[in-house]
Amino acid sequence: QSFFAAPVVEEITKGAFLFFTIKNLKFDNLTDGIIYGGAIGLGFGMTENFLYFITYSNTLSQWLTIVIIRTLFSAVMHGVATATLGAMLGYSKFRPGKSKMFYAVIGLCSAIFIHFAWNLTVSFESTAILGILFLIFTVAIFIVIFSISLNREKKIIFTELKKEAGLGVIPEAHLKILNSIKRTNKGWIEENIRKSYIKAATTLAFRKLQYKNSVGNSKIFYENEVKHYRNFIKNLLEET
Known part of the structure; x- marks a missing residue:
């Protein structure tokens, strides 16, 4: 039971x-x-x-x-x-x-x-190996799914931030940096704002996606979030 x-x-x-x-x-x-x-x-x-x-x-x-x-x-x-x-x-x-x-x-x-x-x-002793193999297979599938999801996130960030670059919110030169491991490097932006800038830019990308996929009060909320992060990024970059 x-x-x-x-x-x-x-x-x-x-x-x-x-x-x-x-x-x-x-x-x-x-x-x-x-x-x-x-x-x-x-x-x-x-x-x-x-x-x-x-x-x-x-x-x-x-x-x-x-x-x-x-x-x-x-x-x-x-x-x-x-x-x-x-x-x-x-x-x-x-x-x-x-x-x-x-x-x-x-x-x-x-x-x-x-x-x-x-x-x-x-x-059961006779089927224990099947359980272990089943779990290993399931974990392997999840690793693949997780990798695919991470790549999808990169595409979302690049696509949404490319539009922001067109609006003048973020510099064009930052697009590939924000979407890669290079963002952890020092020197491409003032170090005192780097972490805040990365967090704000990636959050903006996802808030834009959420705005597109939401309805009603949620849509209004995410619209305001998009405006907030745009202004935050602009003010942050103006200080440098």
């Missing part, structure tokens, strides 16, 4: 924390969903493991084996499962109400399935 109950109860519990987190303005997209979901899942998994470790009363060698297996695989499973839900919530945050609910349900069901598949396979 715990095969069915534990994945449902635990994924809904972790999902509740994630639903609260999605309200944060910093939660912008699929990448954020993976990061926040993974962090919540790993935190839950490590807490569960700790409670399990301090109550496990068999021999020392068996205890050490359990510590290694649960740390390397069980905690990761929790991270991947909740990251799946997070990815769907991030992807759907600025979509219409019905589709938002659809993706949330798909994400939760996927998280429960990953959790259930792991519990079922590792509960």
